[in-house]
Amino acid sequence: MKKTPLFAALLGLFGSVVVPIYAQTVSLQPLWESDTTLRTPESVLYYPAQKALYVACINGRPTAENKGSFIAKVGLDGKVIKLRFTENLNSTKGMGILGDKLYVTEMAQVAEISLSTGKVVNRYSIPEAKFLNDIAIDTRKNIIYVTDMGSNRVWSLTNGKAELVVEGAPLQNPNGLLFDNNQVLIGNGDGSLLAVDPATKNVKTLGKVTGGIDGITALGRQAYMVSEWGGKVWHVRADGTTELKLDTTAEKINSADIDYNSDAKVLYVPTFNHNTVKALSLK
Template sequence: MKKITRFLFISSVVTTSFAQAQTINLKPLWETDTTIRTPECVLVDPARKVLYVACINGGPSLENKTSYVAKLGMDGKVIQMKFTENLNSTKGMGILGDKLYVTEMTQVAEIALATGKIVNRYPVDGAKFLNDIAVDTKKGIIYVSDSNDSKIWALQNGKMTLVLGGAPLKGNNGLLFENDQVLIGNGDGSLLSMNPTTKEVKTIAKGMGGIDGIVALGNKKYIVTEWGGKVWYVNSDGTPELKLDTSAEKINTADIGYDPASKVLFIPTFFHNTVKAYSVK
């Protein structure tokens, strides 16, 4: 019996150590001042080593046309407060080539990265609440979520087409393109994966609240956020682990950005009017 007990103890230690090795820790690094207003999304531009922050600057409504995109350094310091202005309730962003794309409720704005000027706008037929963006850089496709219509659209060569609508989508928000798949943060708290060719949808993880932002850590591991103030780590086996909860302080965690080179996570706090940076270890 002693040998069996010892074996069980060692097995328990090994299992616990393995589980601990599979998790991550978030360590606070810095927080911006509150001069940026209602930041909803942070996008890392590794080529230019800057952050773009979509600032709603008020409420996320069709009537709000005072939104802008701010340009920050990787240290959170403002380079240009209004890199692009006169936008309409900005949210998700993505980069394709030398252009920045950002959602504007019922359309997608195309912005020249060299100047910050809006060069085009692409309306989405019947759109209700366009939210996040994910980009397939190889095929030149920009995927867009409509949270209030449970749809995913695709912009390619200036043409907008419907990719998927209805169940299992429900209040879908966050998007990420990885390994030829479109990852979808569903309103029911599940993380989905869609094959854009076959439209087949699979469930990667579930058990969270409505997912806002999604970033990939590699090896099928992800960090996802709930707008209300929760940050989850999703392991490769699909198990979600709550890593940060600022909901009691009413500090939101909206559409996150991640720099894999420095392993830093950037969290826009929405009504708290800051961006927070955390090291991911």
């Protein structure tokens, strides 16, 4: 790189130059993999307060008839703490925590679970729901956001009341959700990472990968990691460029709804039909 006078002056003053986040790259290295008692794990959620992971296990097919889904509690070493923390759920998928409650989507409703007991304390119906999928939470305003993949809608849930946030194009089988930077990020079925302003309903595209986005997690400064259910994990930089960081499609190992431990810099990947959760160091 050619050193201009300004560059040289900055180098001399600070000793190094900070590379903007959009120009950085990341790498993933395997750390551990859980045992296979996590049956059809669709989503993993890191909970810093307990230094633990919650794993939503569909335990079979994601259908309305499946009443055998469960939530498992797993340690940060990959060892199962309690396999059936909550059970008898209906095709569990995305999760989020608000206060002392864990929220998880079922096929047509959102279950509210006590984090202290693991018991379901309430359920909230979503109007005309066909296939609820992921959850994201605005913890400042106590708003829960939910995708309905089957009807191309995103809903909000506030004090038990459901309201429609956005529907129709450009939404196409919306799956993954994340609340970040006062926006609702949506993993679209066409591979687009969308951002919706909840106040104005304006939708914009932040980046695009090759397939439908299942999980979204923030790295900070508007950079993200996103997963495709088929087995790919991507780095989406702040400038919208993308880089493939993990590809297990040839091994037929899925990468469902991911989460990230920013303190330890560890990415957690549920492998769905492979029946495990993998931990990867992110550098």
